[in-house]
């Protein structure tokens with residue numbers, strides 16, 4: 001594991017964008033695994049800057065996002081599809097038809113999960129998976145449990161996740177209680193994993209996840225078994 005500590009969110013974002021840019025430049029049809037939350041916002045802004053300067057071309061990229069809230073469609077401004085369109089896809093030259101986010105409004109979420117995994121497999125897997133980390137150690141929406149789940153699946157969100165994510169909603173009651181998330185298989189099969197985290201609040205979970213025991217009670221700890229993982233952490 002490559003653990004990099006930097007002293008500002010700006011440096012974290014610049015470094016993360018550079019790593020993603022290198023993958024895009026180095027591959028003919030790169031598959032980008034993307035994440036939501038506040039952590040990647042700076043990274044996306046840097047990628048947009050690079051695109052605007054003519055340094056990056058997203059036309060051959062495909063993107064697959066980690067997760068989506070159940071019951072929110074892409075028009076809903078709290079959905080992860082909306083977040084991606086607003087913060088990245090609408091600002092770069094990626095083909096919208098090649099951007100994938102699990103459908104949280106699918107009538108059959110288990111078939112949606114199976115189809116999502118098959119689609120990733122058919123794309124040849126993910127070249128780089130960008131991740132944030134929840135305060136409880138979740139990646140995507142893989143919450144602490146007594147097992148790791150392999151497939152893209154339906155999850156019941158933890159109280160602490162609902163609490164943490166309520167900052168984006170009008171009230172805590174508006175936060176969906178369920179989500180659909182990529183499971184550990186597609187994440188662990190990604191050729192490269194890049195996890196970014198910032199703020200003092202994440203310090204303890206980062207230590208547990210990357211320097212503690214590998215346990216499904218700290219879902220991100222499974223990444224210790226990945227052969228190409230970079231963690232960038234800024235306490236500020």
Ligand code: GLP
Nearest residue numbers: 036037038039132133134140141
């Ligand atoms: C959400 C997302 C995760 C994200 C986490 C941390 O729950 N499902 O993918 O990593 O929040 O978010 P933030 O970066 O805002 O701390």
